[in-house]
Amino acid sequence: MSQALMPAPESPSGRGPVRVSFTVRTVLLVTAIVGLVAAFVYIKEAVMTLFLALxxxxxxxxxxxxxxxxxxxxxGAAATILVLSLTALAVVAAFVVVAPLADTFRDFVNALPQIVDDISNNTKVTSWLNSHSAAPETVQANIKQIAEDIGNALGGLLGIIVSGFSLVLSLVTAIFLTLFLMIDLPRLVGAVDSLLDPRGSDRWGRMTEQIITAVSRTMLGNIAISIICGTLYGLSAWALGTPFPVVMGVIAGLLDLIPMVGATISGVILVLATLTQGITPAVIMLIIVLVYQQVENYLLQPTILGKAADVSGFFVIFSVMVFGALLGVIGAIIAVPIIASIQIVTRELTAERRSRMAELREVADAPTVAATETL
Structure with missing residues (x-):
């Protein structure tokens, strides 16, 4: 049912007033969209938990x-054993590794001003930096405030982790949700498959297998590469006398999870920290960083990841920016598997059209080829 306003008579100039017509269906559709957006905002945390569990x-x-x-x-048994084992491993790591690392990180934050002093008081470093920029004075003027801000943020985070009952509840919910999804995943896939015709069923089967392979291989491969990166950088920092080598290795490993830019950022941090030991150790660290990045880009990633996430560099950067803005660091880390999954779905849905377009181009090119052969 709709009510369209009759167009008004045109004015002498030939331009009548603009009339807008709204149908009941349009109003209901807009209301439904607004309601869905409002509901999503209200249950955003639950939706994010479900998405991360999936x-x-x-x-x-x-x-x-x-x-x-x-x-x-x-x-059921395999999924339960796997999830419980990973949970137990995470708890042990939290008590054995994370707690001492938290103290080390706190010491590192407190020592930041002294590290900058050591860099500034190094004659060779200071003369080289002064000849290229005024960065030491700027950094020295602001480093205390930066360290205080980082310390406050770290302290607040640790306080939330220790006393946040809601965080523990969210983690437990996410763990059990992941477990139930793993157990019921074939059933859920089969439920969707039962609604499709044979051709759609084949397409759905291909898409799900390719998405699972892309997501799993990309994330597990990234974790393995990040462990290699953190270990190598940490050992290099220890060998060169860089302050807090364990912290540097952990920072490098975590940042390396972020595609494209993470390894570069961690390398810059390591080189700057190694400047406390002089120009020569910093140059050695720079060489190690540059060589490792080439090895990671051209050896580790093709070997470990293969073609699981065959995504162009532009879409990698784009996805990191978008999902990083939406979900923070976690979004930046999972951006590539998500964009790879979208690429798989798009490729499957457009396969028939691309095939028809290829046939049309072949038909269109046939007269040209025949004329060329005649000549």
Whole structure:
């Protein structure tokens, strides 16, 4: 049912007033969209928890399948053992590794002003920097405030982790949600498949397998590469006398999870920290960083990741920016698997059209080829 306003008579100039017509369907559609957006904002945290749990289930799916093949366990048992093992490992790591690292990080933050003093008081470093920029004075003038801000942020974060009951509840919810999704994943995929015709079923099967492979291999491969990066940078920092080598290795490993830019940022931090030991150690660290980045880009990533995330550099940067803005650091880390999944879906949905367009181009090019051969 709609009510369209009759157009008004045109004015002598030939231009009548603009009339806008709204149908009941349009009003209802706009209301529904606004309601969905408002509901999403209200339940945003729950939606994000569900999304991350689904993402984790995709990442761990190949591991569950491997456990089922090797141990002949059922899906429920294999998924439960895997999730409980990872949870126990995380708890042990939190007590054995994270707690001492938190103290080390606090010492590192408190020592930042002294590190900058050491860099500034180094005659060779100071003369070289002064000949190129006025950075030492700027950094020295602001480093105390920066250190205080970082310390306050770190202290607040530690306080939330220790006393935040809601955080613990969210983690437990996410763990069990991931477990149930892993157990029911084939059933959920089959439920969607039952609604499709044979051709759509084949396409759905291809898409799900490719998405699971892309997400799992990309994330597990990135974690493995980040461990290699953090270990190498940490050992290099220790060998060159860089302050807080363990912290430097952890920072490098975490930042290396961020595609494209993470390794560069961690390398800059390491080189700047190594300046406390002089120009020569900093140059050596710079060489190590540059060589490792080439090895990672041209050896580790093609070998470990393969073609799981065959995404162009432009879309990698774009996805990191967009998902980083939406989900923070976690969004930047999972950006490439998400954009790879979108690429897989788009490729499958447009496969038939691309095939038809290729045939049309071949037909269009045939007369030209025949005329060329005649000549």
């Amino acid at each position: 993402f984790a289930a995709f990442v761990l799916e190949p591991v569950v399948r491997l456990m089922m093949r090797k141990t002949h366990l059922g899906r």
